[in-house]
Amino acid sequence: MSESSPTQEQAAAPEPAKEKERLFGLLDLDARFDLTRFRLIRALLKSRWMPLALILFNTFMFMIILVATLLGGFSAGNYNFGIMLVWILWWVLLMFVLVPVFARAWCLMCPFPIFSDWFQRRRLINIGEEPKKPWGLNRRWPKWLKNMWLMNVLFLVTTFFSGFLTVRPFATFVLLGSVILAAFIVGLVYEKRSFCLYLCPVSGFQGLYSQFAAAEIRRKDDAICKAHKKKTCFIGNEQGHGCPWLLMPFKFEKNTYCGMCLECFKTCPHDNMAFNLRPFGADLLVDTKLESKGLDEAWKAFIMLGIAVVFYLGFQGPWGFMKDMIRGTTLPGFLSYIAFHTVFCLAVIPGVFLAFCWLSKLASGNREVPLKKVFTGFAYTLIPLGLGVWVAFSFGIILPNGSYLLHIASDPFSWGWNLFGTANFPWTPVLTGYLPHLQGIAMLLFYLFSVDYGTKLARRIYPEPAQAKRGFVPILAALTAVTFLFLWLYMG
Amino acid sequence: MNRAVLQVLLAGVAAVALGAAPPAGEEHFFEVRARKFEYEPHVLRVNRGDRVRIRLLSEDVAHGLYVDGYDLNVVANPGEDGSLTFTADRTGRFIFRCSVTCGEFHPYMIGHLKVEPNTPFFTYAALLLVLGAGILAITAVRRRREA
Known part of the structure; x- marks a missing residue:
């Protein structure tokens, strides 16, 4: 991510010319449907209670989760409120709806930054006069860390402990407690939502996959933004805070780092912000000076694919020795798992993909285009496919385990309550006979998105159409091979 | 002569038809040992139409075996085996999973039933x-x- 402070030069930089393109040759990728055209939605987005009401609700839920996971201790997690809500309901909602459809909608309602926001702003709800200097040290995040690398590492490290986190309530308590504490401490030192932007383990993949999402927040009219010299969306005014995500709402083109906090709807005096519905994946083609394609995002895509493979082998596969390794039955086994997981995600997958990119360059006949450009550019084809892999994986979570939610809703602390009369609801797998089909359909559907965007990315990577077509063939083979691999894992 | 040709033709058609039809179901018996958090064997391979008999033995705590797609369930306690008999009439790979909370990794206790052709x-x-x-x-x- 580039430097976030707006300058005259950046603000005045001309927009890059956009080629008119269509998704699957049908849907204009520039098509947008602005939801703020409905008065009710417009009023909702401008209200100071939105998204605060959702954040407060989730903070309340989060407190219950913390208590439940603390009380749950080391018991089996499938009857624990915290485990079920976080690793079944939240995760599945995230992968099925929130990220693919609404981008970073979870960040909009996430409770983690509430305490640091409150501290920095010195108020929770109203704005009044924006404080000249927020509380805290308010330091700028180091420029060399303004990317996804730290989040890549932190998320990968977090997944090392999934064999504990997803089954031991106390492990989830430690994780969630650490995250909210870290968010607060980072907020004391660094400006605004630096934690969410560059550290939160779950922020990275949401940012990456939100490029595929069918929703976005963008300015409506460039001309209005250019004429509005006082960039209130960035610096804030009496109606709202300056962008907590340190973006320039008058300028940005990608969902990756937009936390959808809705402050720009409040601070724009011209109602020039839109909440658009759009074709899936529109951001995958964005590559501007401010928001360029980068290796950090490429590696995030590789890591997410790698984690899916390892998680399948460990959690949804039938191999007992893998489960023993993941749950740390022996230290050598656990360390071997970490080593395999790390090398597979950080080196093997990128290495194999690099080989296909080298073949792509060879097939294209273009010797001038840098291999790094081919590698980085085509890595974005793995975003739809990766999301498909996780949608398919999540079917394997919710269908067999969803019925536990009814139990824990009635008895969240395992105190023998029966709030909704469902405490004794038996374990009931739902539609698990159709699981392979749902997974197969998800894989093929997202494969098509990857291929379609692959052809478009090829035209951006190689200057000549013929080169692009030849150069795409090895990438098509790679995408097909990845899809085949996951079909085999899920059904074969 | 014509009658002989007809008989040969009919025999040929019958042979082709019999060849195309699913083979007569064989009977397969599996002794599946369950322990935290795996089944042994963890993959059961049969052909469509086969008769499948499973004897579930638990080596530690109570375990279950629920077969996705067939909606069949059996439970075994230590020293108290469970048994399941069914005809594998649906092809594909089906997960069988533990149906009794047996410990923290219980939701991940999984095996595969492969009914060929997949x-x-x-x-x-x-x-x-x-x-x-x-x-x-x-x-x-x-x-x-x-x-």
């Missing part, structure tokens, strides 16, 4: 290859037109 997998794999080949063909045709 038609769903081959169907989706074939679809994938058709899609990939189709896209290649479209690319080639467009290139030729542009040339």
